[in-house]
Amino acid sequence: MKIALLLAVAVLGAAASSASGASTPGVSATSIAIGSSGPLTGEAAAAAGVLRGADGYFKYVNAHGGVHGRKIQFTYLDDGYDPSRTVNNVRQLIQQNNVFALFSVVGTNENLAIRDFTNAAGVPQVFSAAGATTFGRDYAKYPWTIGYLPPYHEEGEIYAKNILKTQPKAKIAVLYQSDDYGRDLLAGFRAGLGGKARSAIVQTVGYDPTATDVQSQVAQLKASGANTFMIFAFGKFAIQAFVYANKLGWKPQIYVNDVASASSIMALDPASTAEGSISILWGKDPATPAFAKDPGVKLAAQVIKQYIPGGNPSDGFLVAGMAEAYSLVDALKAAGKNLTRQSLMTAVTHMNETSNPFLAPGVTVRTTPASRFPISHVRLQRWHKGHWVPFGGLVSGRL
Amino acid sequence: MRRLYAVGVTVLVLVLLPFVLSEFRTVQLATVGAYFIAVLGLDVLLESGQVSLGHGAFMAVGGYTTAILMANHGVQDVWTIPIAAGVAGGLGLLFGIPALRLSGSYLALATFAIAIVLPTLLKKFDHFTGGSTGITLFGRPTQTGHGTGYLGLTNNTWLYALTWLVGVLVFLLAWWLLASRFGRSLRAVRDSELAAAASGVNRSAYKVAAFGVSAAYAGAAGALYAINVAYVSPDTFPIQLSLFLLVGAVMGAFGSIWGALAGALLIQFLPDIVGVLPHVDTKQAGPATFFYGAVLVALILLLPFVLRVASSIADRSYSRTP
Numbered sequence: 256m257k258i259a260l261l262l263a264v265a266v267l268g269a270a271a272s273s274a275s276g277a278s279t280p281g282v283s284a285t286s287i288a289i290g291s292s293g294p295l296t297g298e299a300a301a302a303a304g305v306l307r308g309a310d311g312y313f314k315y316v317n318a319h320g321g322v323h324g325r326k327i328q329f330t331y332l333d334d335g336y337d338p339s340r341t342v343n344n345v346r347q348l349i350q351q352n353n354v355f356a357l358f359s360v361v362g363t364n365e366n367l368a369i370r371d372f373t374n375a376a377g378v379p380q381v382f383s384a385a386g387a388t389t390f391g392r393d394y395a396k397y398p399w400t401i402g403y404l405p406p407y408h409e410e411g412e413i414y415a416k417n418i419l420k421t422q423p424k425a426k427i428a429v430l431y432q433s434d435d436y437g438r439d440l441l442a443g444f445r446a447g448l449g450g451k452a453r454s455a456i457v458q459t460v461g462y463d464p465t466a467t468d469v470q471s472q473v474a475q476l477k478a479s480g481a482n483t484f485m486i487f488a489f490g491k492f493a494i495q496a497f498v499y500a501n502k503l504g505w506k507p508q509i510y511v512n513d514v515a516s517a518s519s520i521m522a523l524d525p526a527s528t529a530e531g532s533i534s535i536l537w538g539k540d541p542a543t544p545a546f547a548k549d550p551g552v553k554l555a556a557q558v559i560k561q562y563i564p565g566g567n568p569s570d571g572f573l574v575a576g577m578a579e580a581y582s583l584v585d586a587l588k589a590a591g592k593n594l595t596r597q598s599l600m601t602a603v604t605h606m607n608e609t610s611n612p613f614l615a616p617g618v619t620v621r622t623t624p625a626s627r628f629p630i631s632h633v634r635l636q637r638w639h640k641g642h643w644v645p646f647g648g649l650v651s652g653r654l
Numbered sequence: 655m656r657r658l659y660a661v662g663v664t665v666l667v668l669v670l671l672p673f674v675l676s677e678f679r680t681v682q683l684a685t686v687g688a689y690f691i692a693v694l695g696l697d698v699l700l701e702s703g704q705v706s707l708g709h710g711a712f713m714a715v716g717g718y719t720t721a722i723l724m725a726n727h728g729v730q731d732v733w734t735i736p737i738a739a740g741v742a743g744g745l746g747l748l749f750g751i752p753a754l755r756l757s758g759s760y761l762a763l764a765t766f767a768i769a770i771v772l773p774t775l776l777k778k779f780d781h782f783t784g785g786s787t788g789i790t791l792f793g794r795p796t797q798t799g800h801g802t803g804y805l806g807l808t809n810n811t812w813l814y815a816l817t818w819l820v821g822v823l824v825f826l827l828a829w830w831l832l833a834s835r836f837g838r839s840l841r842a843v844r845d846s847e848l849a850a851a852a853s854g855v856n857r858s859a860y861k862v863a864a865f866g867v868s869a870a871y872a873g874a875a876g877a878l879y880a881i882n883v884a885y886v887s888p889d890t891f892p893i894q895l896s897l898f899l900l901v902g903a904v905m906g907a908f909g910s911i912w913g914a915l916a917g918a919l920l921i922q923f924l925p926d927i928v929g930v931l932p933h934v935d936t937k938q939a940g941p942a943t944f945f946y947g948a949v950l951v952a953l954i955l956l957l958p959f960v961l962r963v964a965s966s967i968a969d970r971s972y973s974r975t976p
Contacts, residue, residue, distance in 0.1 A: 339890035351678035364787050368885050371792035434786045
């Protein structure tokens with residue numbers, strides 16, 4: 256009995272109610288609370304570099320006076336790439352930590368799982384680290400949500416256009432992740448091929464994101480007799496796709512999707528495995544020699560050295576996160592001194608940012624209330640002798 | 655009488671908590687309520703001398719029953735709870751039959767297999783289950799209060815009230831079940847199957863029934879979990895959940911209701927506890943996982959003892975019956 260009462264007193268005593276006095280949640284005279292969630296642990300943990308990179312850049316901005324005198328307090332929680340944990344994290348960030356906005360939540364399924372909640376609560380869910388087309392397209396239903404990455408549908412179209420231009424007789428095999436992300440890419444790719452899609456694509460094989468291995472899928476694709484291989488896969492699956500194709504003696508022209516194009520993934524053994532592969536380029540990969548003397552890459556290296564302990568200076572995810580963070584800081588500046596959630600949304604839907612030092616030359620961040628794809632023009636790059644070489648001008652799926 | 659009094663105080667605390675807790679803590683405690691129900695169900699199973707490492711899978715069955723009914727068939731969330739319990743309970747009965755041939759660690763392994771296979775099955779039939787994207791329930795018309803609130807309560811307080819109302823009801827049901835002839839028969843089967851059979855107890859029927867009841871509890875827990883989080887995906891019910899449920903249930907079996915409650919709290923808050931340890935960077939995978947395991951092992955070793963001592967101090971008549 257005493258135990259029950261003691262327990263009751265303890266629980267009641269420990270309960271701390273956090274009241275918010277400010278008119279805009281998460282914003283005080285000296286600070287702005289921003290929250291995020293991503294896979295800090297687990298299979299997809301490499302993608303958490305985006306959050307660490309953003310965190311480093313916010314610290315850099317804070318050290319240089321912040322935004323309108325306010326310091327950015329960035330809290331990011333681990334969801335292990337499990338959308339139901341993202342839901343819980345976002346609840347905690349909004350209801351407990353009282354954040355002003357969510358920024359760069361990682362993953363398509365993760366952002367899909369939370370957007371009903373964020374939109375009902377009227378909390379900005381901005382510059383999500385996910386490329387599903389729906390985040391830019393369905394703003395009538397989800398006005399508080401906006402993505403950042405080039406939309407997957409458009410990325411697929413860009414590869415299709417490049418194939419139509421360079422090898423019109425291609426016989427194409429596609430490996431894709433069988434979820435919204437992989438299917439979005441595949442749909443865009445088909446749309447880009449247009450009338451040729453039926454004859455050009457000889458085989459498509461999906462894999463489950465929790466599968467252990469894609470060896471049999473790659474063997475199946477090789478057996479189709481294709482001479483072009485689309486890798487619409489993530490992380491270890493992309494690595495396996497390269498390695499197994501090489502082991503099977505298959506030498507197709509490979510296209511690899513943006514999310515698996517980090518130099519750390521591409522640097523495989525033997526070095527010829529990924530030679531000649533094509534991907535899109537929007538952020539500056541610090542491992543790309545063409546950017547070695549670039550001021551943006553130098554700034555990134557400085558931020559990593561000062562604010563991201565243990566950060567690998569050639570990790571492209573870190574720089575991608577800084578690019579997103581730079582755009583958010585721009586939006587926060589544009590939202591004005593009297594910052595509200597609505598003024599932030601107005602700012603992120605009126606972006607015209609040409610100065611982002613972490614984006615590849617020519618790549619800009621442009622949005623209007625009716626066009627919510629921050630990065631819609633990208634460049635192409637080819638893997639050659641152990642690093643990426645950008646080629647051609649700006650491309651877009653819409654042109 | 656004293657025990658009823660204890661339950662009364664617990665209910666009073668449950669009613670008062672939302673008034674002092676933040677919205678977020680309230681909904682966390684609602685999730686604890688769902689775990690509590692699953693742990694209670696597993697305790698019923700342990701009472702019959704059987705064990706399950708796959709109760710997360712029965713929670714998943716319940717959760718998905720609720721999600722699919724709410725999303726595609728227009729059934730109000732509250733009414734999906736008994737249906738989810740029924741579907742999971744039915745599957746539990748079916749599984750209970752082959753389980754009769756297995757005992758001890760073999761049964762544990764067989765149930766473990768369900769927990770491993772189910773997420774893959776959920777992804778396989780993606781037209782039905784939404785695949786790895788899962789099913790979002792937030793703001794749907796079948797959600798009571800559409801995620802804004804109900805009966806003058808905020809959404810989170812309403813979820814808390816609903817979960818713990820069901821929690822208290824099924825706790826009383828479990829109490830009555832275990833104190834009745836059913837419970838005595840289960841214990842007879844657990845202690846000596848031969849003696850039980852000789853006394854006219856239908857050993858198979860009771861073991862299968864225990865599996866069914868326990869799975870139905872897990873199903874109701876899964877339904878409430880889905881209603882609380884308003885989202886289900888195959889990863890919502892991972893293998894670790896099944897393991898944690900068993901840890902909670904083992905504590906429950908030793909310390910009765912307080913153990914079950916402690917087990918449910920542990921499932922919810924262990925990650926937070928690990929987070930406050932000094933020098934542990936939860937943003938790195940290695941140390942956090944290590945502490946997670948270490949805390950779990952320590953708890954399994956120490957808690958039954960602590961709980962037993964605590965409960966015998968609290969109520970000397972306590973150890974007589976479960």
